[in-house]
Amino acid sequence: xxxxxxxxxxxxxxxxxxxxxxxxxxxxxxxxxxxxxxxxxxxxxxxxxxxxxxxxxxxxxxxxxxxxxxxxxxxxxxxxxxxxxxxxxxxxxxxxxxxxxxxxxxxxxxxxxxxxxxxxxxxxxxxxxxxxxxxxxxxxxxxxxxxxxxxxxxxxxxxxxxxxxxxxxxxxxxxxxxxxxxxxxxxxxxxxxxxxxxxxxxxxxxxxxxxxxxxxxxxxxxxxxxxxxxxxxxxxxxxxxxxxxxxxxxxxxxxxxxxxxxxxxxxxxxxxxxxxxxxxxxxxxxxxxxxxxxxxxxxxxxxxxxxxxxxxxxxxxxxxxxxxxxxxxxxxxxxxxxxxxxxxxxxxxx
Amino acid sequence: xxxxxxxxxxxxxxxxxxxxxxxxxxxxxxxxxxxxxxxxxxxxxxxxxxxxxxxxxxxxxxxxxxxxxxxxxxxxxxxxxxxxxxxxxxxxxxxxxxxxxxxxxxxxxxxxxxxxxxxxxxxxxxxxxxxxxxxxxxxxxxxxxxxxxxxxxxxxxxxxxxxxxxxxxxxxxxxxxxxxxxxxxxxxxxxxxxxxxxxxxxxxxxxxxxxxxxxxxxxxxxxxxxxxxxxxxxxxxxxxxxxxxxxx
Numbered sequence: 001x002x003x004x005x006x007x008x009x010x011x012x013x014x015x016x017x018x019x020x021x022x023x024x025x026x027x028x029x030x031x032x033x034x035x036x037x038x039x040x041x042x043x044x045x046x047x048x049x050x051x052x053x054x055x056x057x058x059x060x061x062x063x064x065x066x067x068x069x070x071x072x073x074x075x076x077x078x079x080x081x082x083x084x085x086x087x088x089x090x091x092x093x094x095x096x097x098x099x100x101x102x103x104x105x106x107x108x109x110x111x112x113x114x115x116x117x118x119x120x121x122x123x124x125x126x127x128x129x130x131x132x133x134x135x136x137x138x139x140x141x142x143x144x145x146x147x148x149x150x151x152x153x154x155x156x157x158x159x160x161x162x163x164x165x166x167x168x169x170x171x172x173x174x175x176x177x178x179x180x181x182x183x184x185x186x187x188x189x190x191x192x193x194x195x196x197x198x199x200x201x202x203x204x205x206x207x208x209x210x211x212x213x214x215x216x217x218x219x220x221x222x223x224x225x226x227x228x229x230x231x232x233x234x235x236x237x238x239x240x241x242x243x244x245x246x247x248x249x250x251x252x253x254x255x256x257x258x259x260x261x262x263x264x265x266x267x268x269x270x271x272x273x274x275x276x277x278x279x280x281x282x283x284x285x286x287x288x289x290x291x292x293x294x295x296x297x298x299x300x301x302x303x304x305x306x307x308x309x310x311x312x313x314x315x316x317x318x319x320x321x322x323x324x325x326x327x328x329x330x331x332x333x334x335x336x337x338x339x340x341x342x343x344x345x346x347x348x349x350x
Numbered sequence: 351x352x353x354x355x356x357x358x359x360x361x362x363x364x365x366x367x368x369x370x371x372x373x374x375x376x377x378x379x380x381x382x383x384x385x386x387x388x389x390x391x392x393x394x395x396x397x398x399x400x401x402x403x404x405x406x407x408x409x410x411x412x413x414x415x416x417x418x419x420x421x422x423x424x425x426x427x428x429x430x431x432x433x434x435x436x437x438x439x440x441x442x443x444x445x446x447x448x449x450x451x452x453x454x455x456x457x458x459x460x461x462x463x464x465x466x467x468x469x470x471x472x473x474x475x476x477x478x479x480x481x482x483x484x485x486x487x488x489x490x491x492x493x494x495x496x497x498x499x500x501x502x503x504x505x506x507x508x509x510x511x512x513x514x515x516x517x518x519x520x521x522x523x524x525x526x527x528x529x530x531x532x533x534x535x536x537x538x539x540x541x542x543x544x545x546x547x548x549x550x551x552x553x554x555x556x557x558x559x560x561x562x563x564x565x566x567x568x569x570x571x572x573x574x575x576x577x578x579x580x581x582x583x584x585x586x587x588x589x590x591x592x593x594x595x596x597x598x
Contacts, residue, residue: 231449236466
């Protein structure tokens with residue numbers, strides 16, 4: 001306990017073996033060469049897949065931020081987070097179509113309905129996430145770290161089963177309300193409004209989140225709590241309330257992601273949270289778990305890699321291999337750069 | 351137990367602890383501790399590692415609640431008050447191991463000390479005051495707290511506690527791991543803070559320095575108070591001299 005705190009928090013000068021560093025460098029160079037080759041083989045397709053990748057990345061970013069926020073404050077990988085995102089898709093369908101009568105071709109009123117659905121879904125999912133923390137994680141606050149982790153996996157299954165019971169085992173269709181007309185169409189590269197809307201709606205959410213964490217009193221409390229809970233408490237910070245608030249925000253982000261994704265992909269199924277959640281988690285680790293801009297960077301990177309892999313014409317492995325590639329990245333990051341692209345090295349090494 | 355003229359010890363108790371029993375998990379760490387701090391006093395807790403000094407402080411600040419007994423601050427019971435409310439009542443702490451926020455700057459750490467206050471301009475002038483006490487902190491104000499030396503971190507931790515404008519300041523091992531020149535300096539500042547009207551409860555390994563600064567002292571052994579007296583009397587007490595002042 002009385003160990004010198006300065007020693008453990010000083011950046012440790014860890015010299016990576018040059019062999020491994022060299023391997024990593026060669027790998028990155030090969031990737032760049034491959035991309036350049038792709039871009040010259042079919043420039044328009046390359047541009048097209050890049051745009052789709054950015055859109056994917058925007059959705060992943062919203063989910064990844066939830067993982068990173070919760071990890072930052074509790075050092076807990078909240079496996080249930082992806083499933084809250086899935087629930088958000090279902091709530092979007094329920095709120096949108098059943099409450100507000102949202103359907104294709106309603107004209108300008110669509111904007112209002114989508115916005116109302118978005119806000120309502122964010123509120124609902126935020127509350128659900130905070131409730132999950134209260135019921136499932138708070139009683140385990142003093143327990144070894146493995147206990148809440150396993151609980152999180154349990155909660156994930158419970159939510160999937162709720163989704164299964166609620167909307168059934170098949171894909172549920174969400175109303176296709178985003179316009180499919182082109183924003184621009186240059187030299188065979190088309191960018192459609194339904195993609196752009198996702199990106200346009202994601203950016204302000206991200207900026208608002210950064211502002212909240214870095215500028216507000218509540219954000220200060222969040223940062224202090226994430227760095228030292230006991231110290232935060234004796235500063236007068238209500239630690240439990242701060243943690244609840246963090247889960248609320250993370251849930252609201254999952255809600256936003258769920259609404260955007262379901263209206264964009266127009267389908268929702270009970271198990272989609274698992275897969276997208278894992279991809280988003282990988283993105284959070286890639287960027288440096290606990291680091292907000294890192295989560296966005298990681299998410300866009302993963303979105304691009306996925307989209308390039310699935311859409312580029314010249315000797316790409318194709319969509320069958322997307323998950324293998326994503327998880328190979330996860331493994332390589334954990335081996336070669338566990339702190340992620342933007343993460344700070346911490347005493348725990350992650 | 352009257353004051354010994356070493357400080358401005360008033361008569362009114364600000365903190366009264368009576369017969370508290372505190373546990374660490376299943377370990378019975380405090381077995382009926384009673385002590386008091388009066389307004390304007392510096393009181394020190396002496397004792398070997400594991401005697402219960404830090405646990406006593408954690409019982410007061412709400413991080414480790416006693417299962418039995420009562421703690422009263424300015425006449426009001428705070429035994430079961432949440433830790434984040436206790437600082438609002440006027441008890442601040444520089445905890446064991448400093449516990450700064452390592453990835454925040456010095457300025458941000460000091461701001462966190464004033465988290466429960468709303469008077470912005472007053473907070474600014476208090477920060478100036480902390481920088482006057484510790485000019486070194488002003489030089490380092492943009493540096494991340496986790497990257498500073500032990501002595502600088504200690505100053506920052508004490509400064510952070512002062513930012514709460516406490517009526518009672520709990521200091522846990524302020525001299526631990528510091529170079530002798532820093533130790534002298536820290537104790538000067540402790541006296542200075544006390545003269546400006548803050549009561550202090552001081553836990554310290556360096557018994558000689560602590561007894562020099564304090565008005566009164568308590569000696570703890572395995573969760574019990576075995577001695578309580580004026581600092582001057584404790585300094586001449588044979589047991590204390592043998593055990594804590596390193597004389598044979």
